[in-house]
Amino acid sequence: MSGLERARRSRFAGVTNEAADRPSQFAEALFFDIRAPENEESETIAAQRAAQLMHVPLLLAVAHLVCGAVVYLHSHGNFGPINPGFLLAAIGLAIASDILAFVLLQARTRFRLSSRTVTLALCTLVGFGSAMMTFFGHIASWIPAMSDGPLLSLVIGTSVTACAVVAIESPPLAIVSAIVGTVGSALFSNDPTFTAGIAFLALIVVVFSAASSSTMIATARARLKLDYEAHKALHFVNEFENSGRGWFWETNYQGTLSYVSQQLADDFHCEPDALLGRQFTDLLSVDTTPGDIMREERTLGFHLSARFPFSDVVVRAASTEDVHWSLSGNPVFDERGRFLGFRGIGTDLTEQRRSEQEITRLARFDSLTGLPNRALMRQTLDEALRNAASRRKGCTLFLIDLDRFKNVNDTLGHPIGDALLRQVAQRLTSVMGDHGQVGRLGGDEFKAVLPGAVETGLLESLARTMIDHVSRPYIIEGHRVTIGASIGIAIGDPERSCADSLIRNADLALYAAKAAGRGKHMFYEASMHSEASDRQVLENDLRQALDRGEMWVAYQPIVRTAGEEISGFEALVRWNHPTRGPVSPDRFIALAEECGMIAKIGEFVLNQAMAEAANWPDSVRIAVNLSPIQFNDPAIVDVVGAALAEHKIRANRLELEITEGVFLADSDATDDTFARLKSLGVRLALDDFGTGYSSLGYLKKAPFDKIKIDQSFVRGAASTAHRNTAIIRAIVTLAESLGMDTTAEGVETHDDLALIRDLGVSQVQGYIFGKPAPSDQARTMANSMRVEADGYSCVRAPRQRLMRRAIASIGGETKEIRLRNISSMGALAECDQVVTPGETMTIDIVGVGPVIGTVRWAQSGKFGLQFTEQFDLGRLAPKVERRASPSVMTPWYLSPPPEVKAS
Template sequence: MNAVDSSPQTRELSIWSVIGLTRHETEEWSRLRGLQYAQLAKVARARLLTQAMAALMTILLFTPVVGYGLIAGWLGALCGSLTYTTRTDWALGDTDQRAMTRQEFWRQALGTVINALVWSVPVVAFAPHAMIHLRFELWTVLAMLMTVSAVMLPTVPLATLLFSGIVGGASVAQFAFGGQPGMAVVSTLFVVSVGVGTISASRLFLMSRLAAERVNEGREVVRLLLREFDEDDANWLWLTDPQRRVRQVSRRFAEALGLAPEQIEGESLIKLISGPHDPNQPADPSLHALSERMKSRESFANLLVRVTVGGQPRWWELTATVRTDEDGKFLGYRGVASDVTDERETTQKITWLAKYDTLTGLPNRMMVTDALGDAVEAAVRGNYPCAFLMMDLDRFKAVNDTQGHPVGDQLLAAVAERLMALMDENALCGRLGGDEFCVVIRDASQKGYVGRLSRDIIASLSAPYHIGNHVLSIGASVGSALGPRDGSTVEEIMHNADFALYRAKQGGRGRHCAFDEGLHVETRARREMEVALRQAIENGELELAFQPEVNAGNDRIICLEALLRWNTREHGQLSPGRFLSLAEESRLILPIGEWVLEEACRLAAQWPANLRVAVNISGRQLLDPHFIDHVVKALSVSTLAPQRLVLEVRESAFQRDAGSVRAMLERVVALGCTVTLDDFGSGPSALTHLCELRYAGLKLDRGLIKGAAAGNPESVAMIRAAVALADNLEMTVTAKGVESETDLDVATGLGCGRIQGSCYGSPMRLSEVEQLFGRTEVLPQPGPDEAIVAV
């Protein structure tokens, strides 16, 4: 049996659906099946009377032929089957109020089969012993039973089909084997006709029931909708006549307009919702659209209209259908309305937030990108250049760190106001994020326009700001690129303007730099290098070199600093100065730094147990929330003791977010690792960092040693102050860049306890480090911070 309809919503019911033998019954089908079988209880008495009359006729026909004993047995079986089927049918009398179960369905079918088998007994057991005319008379009685079943039970086709199939089949067989083929054919045609008629009648019943159910459901839906409108304060019904005058005013419609129903009845809908009209002002376009729709007598849906209620503007959403009479004459409109003012304001706010910066009110990155895209398309069509200016505030981070974020936010808002004052219809300024701002110039064909605007911006933003009780001074640098000359896409133009800004800041800040062919060549080279750098780890092009740091008192190696080298296929070995800044800008420093950390720990785990390894960490790494996980992974995979890992941090790492950097370093120290402050003395706030974290030591900037060796008194004073402060804070001091005996004498004479530089060893490859271990002798047991390797 094939799968059939699973829902009574089908337009043409299959035979299996009609007789109830669908493979997948749903709750909806069970309910409909209950409507069919509830009819059995209503005709139960009539069926009993019909079968009693048929039984009486059968007894009168065959008692003289087969005797009282066989007739009595058959009659008893018939009474038993009728008792079972009648009880089953009466139990189904309430299925029109509930879903019918499959067990009830099959129980009724079983009763029908039993009753049909009982009626087959006279055909099989009585008729062969009787005369031919008795056989015909018995067939007449059975045909009458099958006909009555088809007429009385059109809603239960399976019962009729089972009864007719069994009893009719027995009769056909009796005629065929009794030498009466003509009657066998006639009987067959009769049984088939009964079956076809039964299925057709049952299908009509089901279809009519389905139609009635759908009509009832539709009426219920309409009733619920009307009740919902009656209970929902957000919607109301309205009605107009052919002249667009309001009729049958509902209570909520009057409340929405703030008027009494009698004030509304008979008034023009347009006049009511438009409010007092100033003849010198044009009507709102939404009201004009509503008027045109109603003039054209066409239905409309979800029409947004600006209305005036109590002198205040509101937004309504109107939906209406045309009313006509039986002859199609226009009678007016019937509609529903709802106040969507709050939803519209929320949508407008979300749209504004998606396009504008909340702090400054300037267009954000998304809107700037769209504006630049439009400008590039217009420039290509009009064959003139557009321009993009990117600017960065100088010294803003210092203001943010010293004065706090609230003052910094007020400063950004003041910067936005000054930028807006410089804009005209040809220029759009925006904020990209942080202290980065930009300007989109739609038409940059006027000679010198970009340069003049850039100079005006720098001059305006560099003037002092009065924020509360503070007088703040910052500056600005500007980089510009022209489209489509410097890039055919938005991304290229923005990237090139950013690179021009980078060059402007490198050139001394407070200046404008325009992107040109020279920068184009450099940019292309940087992009190529960036692509190559991304593949460097996978291609195995990165390696580590190591430079020793020794104890100035006994020349023992205390630590080896890991230094990154890049062995490119095209340019050979590159020093970090060639590519680390690019790695920082492109965020490649994160995967590269993770590799350096893991590789340094792996190699150091094979060195003497007291020898430490130092790894330089960038500020961007320390702002990565997963950095601590990378440290834990590197230590656990290599099995290196945390005390043997030294992380060196430069002062520049604190410029972005000093608080987050300190918090990350505190977590590193909690693991047991050592943190030192590298390049001490290279920044203006060097001494402040020493009091904010438990550093194990500091490394002096190589410029201090060179200055002291040259007799610079400031350098000497700085070194002495650093050594004295380090002694009080129980920190070590390392002199970097010690390359000569003079440098060494100065460093040791000023109190530096550790030395690093070519005087004791230049950066070495791993193979040279391993040879160093092999040719050194084992010295007496070193201190806790010393290795057993001597130079």
């Protein structure tokens, strides 16, 4: 479609829209002047229209004067039934009202009268004036000298003309004038034809006034819009030119300059007027550097003569200075296709050409690591997705975040952190190889784009290898630094994925990887959106939990292995959410570390625990956990010291449990904190030993008093299927050699307790001696000093997995059921009949006999049965003698009463 055709269609569409809007514009114009303005545009137009009505009082005054003078002077003293004084008073009142209104309207600005108020006042004045002129016409008809003849026609014509002239510019005035004139004619005239004529003429005036006002309002709005666009364009031009980033130029059809920016004139040391009228090509010369000489078609002269648009043509100013510009321009044509000239912009390239290569490198690559930066990685991702769509192959995005990097920066300084980032970049690049492109987004965030790679096995292997390589220790300027990495992975669909959605999905996966304990990789799943929103809500609630009193401290006993005496308690923070209920510490502790609440929560736990420990016997210790963030806080020693002084507890009763995370940035600050804590006299315990990196160097450098063996080695240690026994024995031997105590966490069964005791572990902590309990229960246990072990002998009682048939009475009916997973305490029953939890029933196991039990749970087709007495699994053993299959008989306890028994 040609440009002219599009223009014709556009004009036709405009005419159609204008025709469709005319009824609404006409209706709006009727009452536009007396409505409250809806916006600034309407207010401006209303003010303009009100200003055009300032002559109305003068016109009315002249009309009143003419009509009154004609009536009075041509009466020849014969007024008939009219009192001359009354006539003069009426004429004076009308003229005085008009003059007073004119004076008040001239002072409208001083009185801050709105346009709407002015129009309403004029409506009142016109109504009064029309009524007065109708009255003068009526009086003239009573005067003998004027009752019949041209003078009466003069009065009536003057009245009608004045009302029409006054009201023609504002529909509300026309409406008021029409109503008053018609009513007055009907009251004072006996001729219906005359009244109808006046009404018809008034209607014509109203319609013409509304149509004229509608056109004026539409024109005013278009003019305001054009003025706004013109001012905005001029503002943009001035801002652009004043910013120094470029300038505008324009030529006429002859190629001479018709507009020149001040900046261009300043480059030639003259005023813009001095350059107007000169040929544009006289001021500039085309750059003829080697390689561009043969490109004649791209020269500025070619584009100007051929009237072709051009962009970024490099030219040099026709001056002695080595100044270069980049010019862009477009030919301008009118609606008839006539060439009007060129219009375009120019920018200074002098400095850019001197440092072009350096700017390009800095714009696309990270200056610290040499990897592609955020912009180039976004471009790489866009290209990979386009290629994936054309080749119908997927694309994968890795978002990599370094764990505990901030700790390195805070403790060792930014130079060490920068050196660490360079080594991390090298390791990531070596692992990625030819599979994709690695880049740095900023800070400790990296990105990897893997075009065409969507195989889950390959992606998992790359992610695990990346995490493994990044997590290996670094030696930087004599410091041994250990960090980790978390990776979020998003796989893009070859046809439907876009860069923004892929980045968002990978970011959600990275967030989930961090929440899962860091040092992990996670693939994006749709459910992560809701999880992220829920996590944000939970974080907001966590910030207010302490102030609302939702957090409290529970105490789990730590028992001496030899005599099962209470050695101390570990303080564990708990959160009872008002709507969620108890929130797991595994969930909110990590969240508190991320959002900066861990220090506040840790101080709360420390003070609560020590206040409670003051009520215990002096020999019972209290253990409090310190997160790496708390430990690395320079004020932690002062906080602990202030708590000891406030609660008046011996320092060696306080045991601070510290994880290996405090050693990841091995520095002098860490050693200093250990020394200052020991100087207070508190005890230090290495928590969760056996997990993470478990470097023996920690035990050599840090003054620990105790090692806590992680529960992953303790639970099920009595089982021969694990090597946990050997690991625990090694840890105990190591601790004894270093003069340290040992505590086994997570002991739940008597088998594990006996093994732990045999291996020589000093203390035990686990559910077998009690779950974390409120302060009142902990106080009772502390004062009693002893606690008995309570739990299963082993992790799970032995079970008979063979299916057994049985007979039971359910709902008054005899039913055959099937028993599975039979243990000494209960069994799983399969039955089509509905049972009720809590119901006690007797079942007859075929070949074994009756057993009494209680229904603990029930669902479709299954229920769990807990035996009232311990069941001997030996009864299920097959008999040596083989007999014929027993016939199924009704047990005695299911038989009907004798009186209803069948004969």
